[in-house]
Amino acid sequence: MTRRSWIGIAMASSLFTACASGGPMDSLDPKGPIATDIDGLFRLTLNIATVIFVLVTGALLYAAIRFRDRGDRTPEPKQVEGNARLEVIWTVIPVLILASIAVPTVDRIFKYTSCADDALHIEVIGHQWWFEYTYPDDGFSTANVLVMPTETEICLDMSSDDVIHNYWVPKLNGKRYLVPGQDTVLLLRADEPGEYWGQCAEFCGLSHAKMRARVIAMTPDDYVAWLTEQQRPASVPVEGTIEQQGMDLFLGGQCVSCHNISGVTADNPALTAGAIYGPDLTHFSSRDVFAGAVLNHGDPNAIEDWIDNPPVVKPGSFMPNIDLTQQEIEALAAYLRSLD
């Protein structure tokens, strides 16, 4: 092939990837060594596929146009029934091409399905429809936002509390299921501090679309500071404030039957006995996003709208509409905002 046609194929291939780029979940914009490695393997395959596509459909189009019936000017065709040599050629060439990509494929499968000994372990439990993260060495759990250090291999030990979920943060790695009753692992590694978007990818019921994830990667120093902050018990509001009214509502109402706030709620046996429970709210407002990472603290009325009628935001939600008055909503929201 001429150099020009190689350039054409390279352009076709990069046009394809350009069309696919730009979003916060762009799998072709890797931000960690694992995702970068996978991306390289995909682009290699895509380039080969582009060459094959151009050659094969080119041959098809050429044949259909070049040999089209022009009436008497086109002679009756020779009745060729086949060609054994060609059959061998177009069997062997694909075998060789496939063998060449099979080698790195098998290598990467084994490389990325088990964790290194010195990896940092974080437990992930899938719930309809939010991800819970537990830091086993530090004894606390959080939700929706996974905080992890950069330059460290993270080993997610995953399981599910209900149905099958699928954890996916495209810029850091591919997907892995969270299966009830089984344990799976997923490796993550981020090069730079930043915020990475994720989502549950396996259909998991009514609000599957609203089961999103957020990963915050921070430098190892920042991470240590964050750990210390998270281990601190929750802030306690000053007597007589609206926040304190909210806390009383929280403790006196239904909230406490599903949510833990460290240092405020008594250790709730229901929360550890496998019953349905909600995110740990100890440092609720330190997390950018909540309610399955679909609501944003930057949005001024997000908390109020959510606690007013959760099933409107997330159909099927396990958090019910408990007919709070406007006053109660405001008090609870104020209290939740104080949980930094």
Added chain:
Amino acid sequence: MATTAAPSSAPTIFRRPASNTGFWSWITTADHKKIGMMYGYTAFVFFILGGLEALLLRIQLAQPDSVFLSASEYNAMFTMHGTTMIFLFVMPVSAAFFNYLLPLMIGARDVAFPRMNAVSYWIFVFGGIFLYSSFIFGTTGPPEGGNLAEVASRLGSAPNGGWFGYAPNSGLRFSSGTVMDYWSVGLQILGLASLISAINFIVTVFNMRAKGMKLLRMPVFVWMTTVVAFLLLFSLPIIAVALFMITFDRNVGTLFFDPSMGGDPILWQHFFWLFGHPEVYILVLPAMGIVSEVLPTFSRKPLFGYPAVVFAGAAIGFMGFGVWAHHMFSSGVTPITQAAFGLSTMAIAIPTGIKIFNWIGTVWGGKVKLNTPMLFSLGFVGMFVIGGLSGVTHSIVPADWQQTDTYYIVAHFHYVLFGGAIFGLFSGLYYWFPKLTGRMFSEALGKWHFWVFFIGFNLTFGPMHWLGLNGMVRRTWVYAEETGLGPWNMVVTVGAFIIALGVLIFMINWTWSKRHGPIAPFDPWDARTLEWSLPSPTPAYNFAVNPVVTSLDDFWHKKYSEDADGRPVRRPEATALLTEYEEVGLNPPEPIHLPNPSYYPFMVGVGMPMVGYGLIYDNTAWGIPLLILGAVIIVGSFIGWGVEPLEEPHAEHHPDEPGNEHPGTDGEDS
């Protein structure tokens, strides 16, 4: 014999069906061509329904954070879209082709078991109605302990667990209500229909071929039909067992897939895909068979590498059973499993490639007529290359970890099943239209259909590759604006409506041409296979005289010899031969025994949903009685047909008797 059979003394419940035309002739028919027609029309109705569901999905996804559909409606729509297109459209429309064409192409007068054939059809019809009755009777709700702000609408009261109904989401705890029972029982009924017809086709192919038609003289379409029949025979029992297990989990309290009691939800996935991947080839091989007939005819050359194409098809069938876990690369199966199934998935690209190269070899050096069937077949090859190549990118397992469960996968399998199977099937519909109806379709409208379809298809499914790689997850009823997925989604939605326009053009062409198209000669394409030696439309008895075959593409070789260069030369006697075919074809020299019509296959179909409703509503007072009644009807119908008289006066074809013409001329509109 023909006139002496006395009125039957055998016990019958119904008066023996006697009409050859009109409504009851269609209900009672055992004629493979009428059954094929009914399969086709019924499947097309479901195609429209599945298409409307797709359009609703696309309206919802056209913009970010859309509120056109609720979550429960969206989930019902995508589940029913997939289930409909696979089980109620592509499979039965392939069965329509098998039914109509298989006997004609092997020189037989019907399938081996004509009334079993009718049973398959009626079970399929009633299974489809049963599944869709969920929209009327089904109930759905949030998972146990969850809350909904509003009651699900009727539109949302259909099966909603995805077409592969993953456990435990499809179990009772997470899918309360009855809709997933409609799904599991409905698929069970539909599977039975396919299983019965698979056996029928296998027996037909191995026992009813014309004299001289050795296996390697069968048309490739017949070969692919045979491979598909075997795939059905071996894969449907797997899904049948799995569906029984999930039905029992939901209704009897077994715990096969319930992890909270030690069951294994991943086991369901193994079962499902062990059926589900052969199913992909069940869907696409018939189209490959059609394309292998159309390309040679319109290139005026024999199929390039006939044995290679046949063996590649059979190899795909075998290997199709060894790749199922590639649907589960992210499920946490061991690396050895992932490597093994990655490699087997790569390997299946090889026979697929062989087919594509041979098809190009067929067109190469031909005298190519770009008629509508040919355009659709060429479109098939082109689109299938894209679907095949994206399939290879899935076999790169780590890349699949990124791609799986995204729109990249949705794009891939639509290139295979729409760009592949459906383009191939439309090619076949146009190709055999003259044989089915006795008339020609409008070539202009046909070409419009192709180009509108082709453009709409690529606009719809091309950008889905990019959406998937850019992070758009499957089965999400909304996506956030910040994802940047809005613009391409709008393009996709526009494309979907262009496809709908294409379908509309097809429907206009079909209904108009069927009544007003020019009368078709019986060999309009100068074709190669036996069915073109028959009058159009095909007479009830197919072959007035049983054909004798001496080579592959026997009909072609009766018309053409070859000169020293290997170029075809029309035999001087060809015209006379064709005239003779036509005359004899319409005037069989002696009476021909045809299969008897019967009410019983229809009644078997009627019994099926009764058993289904009985299973679902077994906790009501009328559930079990209905189930028993249905079972009695089914068993009674089998017994009833077992004692039906074999010979009846009207069962034979008498060419000179008025009112006894072949069905194609007057029966279709009823």
